[in-house]
Amino acid sequence: MTELLFRHDAYLRECEAVVVALADGAVELDRTVCYPMGGGQPGDSGVLLCEGGRELRVVDTRKGEAPDQVWHRLAEGSALPAVGERVTLRxxxxxxxxxxxxxxxxxxLCAVVAAPVTGGQxxxxxxxxxxxxxxDALDKDRIEAGLNALVAAGHVVSARWVEESALDANPGREPVHPIFALAFALLPDEGQGASRAAVRVPQAACNAAVRRRDGEPVGPGWQRGIRFVMCLGNSPAIASGPCLAPAPLPVRRRCENRVNRLHKTMSVAPPRGAGMVRLIEVAGADLQPCGGTHVRNTAEIGPLLVQKIRSEGKQNKRVIIAFAG
Structure with missing residues (x-):
């Protein structure tokens, strides 16, 4: 088993390690900063600095058969280090x-496009x-604008672990994605009345897309026994019955799926290990199981453009993004 340092700090650029095994031009270390290919993300490359100053080129990183086993593939013809040798991996x-x-x-992109994901790279x-x-549901300009708004907002990105049993106990295993509504559903106390000059948001959509927070008051003027809490910037909006979106709010805002049905892709199983599942949260924007490496804040991504949208068959529609400049 290899200690996967990148899981705890994706910004580590090098580490000291010990060679524990060799096989077919590849090296297994007791710890690594290199991410092995998986989940649509390529394996890392780098350099192995050996005793005596010898440098070996790491051309790829792959998973082994055992849990958390990682093989660092060296350039063809490289002279392998010895088992037990201390090295620096960069x-x-x-x-x-x-x-x-x-x-x-x-x-x-998962947050902006309200549809099940079937693959990625x-x-x-x-x-x-x-x-x-x-x-016809994929509008290039709208997607690009949505992405860049989330980038510019500087959302914090963090990781945490939950028990596999907690995720497995969730009955909603089908892909569920954030739903864009014309506005967030607001329902004040009955005594205050609810505006009927409103756009109705389907209750089923709200059920699929929002975070449950039962029985907790949000603030003055709102009834207790709240069924749903939705995220409107830093301000909560609530619904406790039919979802009514007041007409003065003709803004598309994202409803956040925080707890219900976290399985967001049809093709990639959540990363698991030792009874735990790793979740990646983009604060106020996205939450899903993921084993890859991420930046700490969306502002680090920089401006994005939608390079192309094309059909990949009857079911799949592909959205390709790139850095702008």
Missing amino acids: LDWDRRYAHMRYHTALHL VAGDKARLDFAVEM
Whole structure:
């Protein structure tokens, strides 16, 4: 088993390690900063600095058969270090950091496009997600504007672990994605009355897209026994019955799925290990199981553009993004 340092700090650029095994031009270390290929993210490359000053090129990183086993593939013809030798592993940082920025950007793309994800891939110069959605539901300008708004907002990105049993106990295993509504549903106390000059948001949509927070008062003027809490910037909006979106709020805002049905992709299983599942949260924007590497704040991603939207068959529609400039 390899200690996966990148899981706790994706910004580590190098580490001291000990060679524990060799096989077919690859080296297994007792600890690593290199991410092994998986979840649509490429394996890291770098340099292995050996005793005596010898440098070995790491051209790829792959998972082994055992849990948390990682193999560092060396350039063809490299003379392998000895088992037990102490080495320094150094990342190709610019390449890894690009992967981190793109991987985080794909989480934002999940938040912007309200459709199940069927696949995805990160590369050095672009990234893409495939969605099970009709082509006419994908508007290039709207998606690009949504992505850049989330980038500019500087949302904090963090990781935490939950028990596998807690995730498995959730009955909603089908893909569920954030839903954009015309406005957030607001319902004041009955005594205050509710405006009927409103756009009705389907209750089913609210049930699928919002965070439950039962029985907790949000603030003065709102009834207790709240069924749902939605995120409107830093201000909560609530619904406790039919979802009524007041007409003065013709703004598309994202409802956040915080607890219910975290399985967001159809093709990639949540990363698991030792009874735990790793969750990545983009504060106020996205929450999903993920084992990849990410930036700490969405502002680090920088401006994005939607390079192309194309059909990949009857079910899949592909959205390709890239850094703008």
